[in-house]
Each structure stands twice: as C-alpha cells, then as structure tokens.
Amino acid sequence: MSEHQQAPEVPIPDWLEPVREAARTVRPAQLSRMLPPETGGRRSAVLVLFGEGPDGPDLLFIERARALRSHAGQPSFPGGSLDPEDGDPDGEGPVRAALREAEEETGLDPSGVVVFGRLPNLYIPVSDFVVTPVLGWWRRETPVGPVDPAEVAAVFRASVTELTDPANRASLHHPSGLTGPAFLIGDHLIWGFTAGVTDRLxxxxxxxxxxDSSRRISLSESSMRLALRERDAYRRRSAGG
Structure with missing residues (x-):
C-alpha cells in the first residue's frame, strides 16, 4: 500500500471527515522535518485513536514507563514495532501492528476500532523508527489502562477541545536542538513526535x-535527563556507524 492509499471507505462520524480528508492529501514534509531514509529504519506503527468521551471528541494517549530504553517517560500514541506476523510493512502490516500494540499496552478491544486511514510514514532519528500513524475511530469503547506498568505508566484521553485550546499550547526546546509544539493537558505534557503529529494533523x-508559539516551556529535570540519555546514546550509535 502506498503512502496515500487509504483504508476502504468506511462509515465514520461526520466530525471525523476533515481528518480523513487531511490524511488523503497531506504530504510527509507537511507533517515533519524528519523523513524516512530511502533504506533501513525500524518499521513501526502507532494508533491515532479518536473517541467520543464525556467532553466530546478526544484522542487516546499513553505515557511510556521511565525504565524503557527508547522514549522513556514520554507521551505517545499506543503502538510499537512491526512483528513478522504483522505482514507487509507497506501493506496491512502497520494496521495489524498498531491494533495489536494498542491492545497489549492499554487493554482496548481492537474489534471496536474502525480504521479509516493512515498518514505518511515519518521518521524518529533518535530511535531509528520509521513510523506509520494509523487513524482509527473508537466505535465501541472498552475500558483501558496500563496492562504492564513496566512498559506503560499511564493511559489517558485528551479532548479535542483541550488540545486546541490556545491556553494549553506552547513550544518546547528539545535537547536535540529542535523546538516543537507541546500540549499541557492536566498533569501531562505531550511533546516530541506525538505532539508534532497532533499539531500538524x-x-x-x-x-x-x-x-502563541513564542510561549516557551521546558521539560522537567527528570524528563530532561531521560531525553539527554537517549540523545547521547543516539550520538554514540551514529559515531560508531
């Protein structure tokens, strides 16, 4: 399946149609400065899952455990690496991986998720992940929470109203030297790759x-240590390659 070949037309709520239309037309460079290499990279997928919570349309997020080797303590969409049994990484493999990983991480029932599209493949250099964001509608919701606390510290939902509220928006300077969008949602700070995809979508x-993109915030001291640790590991790998 090519970057812009979408899932078969499936019924979704009218409020999601702008998301489906954006997925049909958006180009990789419009979503991120970090584009996949021509070869290589670790194929992975995330589930960008839209639901309808008590505060209206929302998105499902996780917070990764702080002991993980990659993206420790960071907010994320549910997801992970493709396994061989997921199948063709350029076909339905990312969809299978996104749903499987979401179930393993949050306990959601994949049968209640309608996949209605995907975004172009994007790249996270620090972990060498080539990521396919898979778009889903949570047609039949089920209880969710961390399945394994060693992998997922928290599972939370953020309403579109909260995420688009200018009072919850800011820019964050990353140890890599890049500055990107961030969302302050309750006790959670959504930043990095996940915030970038949410912002552009x-x-x-x-x-x-x-x-106000001039409003700047910083990572907490503990999150900064984790980000610096991953940055330094990335630099060592790059120097060795």
Whole structure:
C-alpha cells in the first residue's frame, strides 16, 4: 500500500471527515522535518485513536514507563514495532501492528476500532523508527489502562477541545536542538513526535486555533535527563556507524 492509499471507505462520524480528508492529501514534509531514509529504519506503527468521551471528541494517549530504553517517560500514541506476523510493512502490516500494540499496552478491544486511514510514514532519528500513524475511530469503547506498568505508566484521553485550546499550547526546546509544539493537558505534557503529529494533523484538518508559539516551556529535570540519555546514546550509535 502506498503512502496515500487509504483504508476502504468506511462509515465514520461526520466530525471525523476533515481528518480523513487531511490524511488523503497531506504530504510527509507537511507533517515533519524528519523523513524516512530511502533504506533501513525500524518499521513501526502507532494508533491515532479518536473517541467520543464525556467532553466530546478526544484522542487516546499513553505515557511510556521511565525504565524503557527508547522514549522513556514520554507521551505517545499506543503502538510499537512491526512483528513478522504483522505482514507487509507497506501493506496491512502497520494496521495489524498498531491494533495489536494498542491492545497489549492499554487493554482496548481492537474489534471496536474502525480504521479509516493512515498518514505518511515519518521518521524518529533518535530511535531509528520509521513510523506509520494509523487513524482509527473508537466505535465501541472498552475500558483501558496500563496492562504492564513496566512498559506503560499511564493511559489517558485528551479532548479535542483541550488540545486546541490556545491556553494549553506552547513550544518546547528539545535537547536535540529542535523546538516543537507541546500540549499541557492536566498533569501531562505531550511533546516530541506525538505532539508534532497532533499539531500538524489538527492544522491540516482545520481544527487548529491561533496560539502563541513564542510561549516557551521546558521539560522537567527528570524528563530532561531521560531525553539527554537517549540523545547521547543516539550520538554514540551514529559515531560508531
């Protein structure tokens, strides 16, 4: 399946149609400065899952455990690496992987998820992941929570109203030297790859509200240590290669 070949047309709520249309037309460079290499990279997938919670349309997020080797303590969409049994990484493999990993991490029932599209493959250099964001609608919701605390510290939902509120928007400077969007949702700070995808998707589907990008925030001291540890490991790998 090519970057812009979408899932078969499936019924979704009217409010999700702008997301599906954005997925049909958006280009990789419009979503991220980090594009996949021509060869190599560790194929993975994440589930960008839209539901309808008590505060209206929302997205499902996890917070990764702080003891993990990659992206420790960071917010994320549920997801992970493709396994051989997931099948073709350029076909339905990312969909299978995203649903499987979401079930393993949060306990959700994949049969209640309608996949309605995907975004172009993107790249996370620090972990060498080539990531396919898979778009889903949580048609039949089931209880969710961390299945294995050694992998997932928290599972939470953030409403689109919260995520698009300019009061919850800011820019964050990463130890890599890059500055990107961030979302302050309750006790959670969504940043990095996940915030970047959310920011651009909302922009291209027309949900973004004007916000002050000059407002700067920083990672907590503990999160900064984890980010620096991963950055340094990445630099050592790059120097060795």
């Amino acid at each position: 909302f922009h291209y589907c027309g949900w973004e509200k004007p916000w």
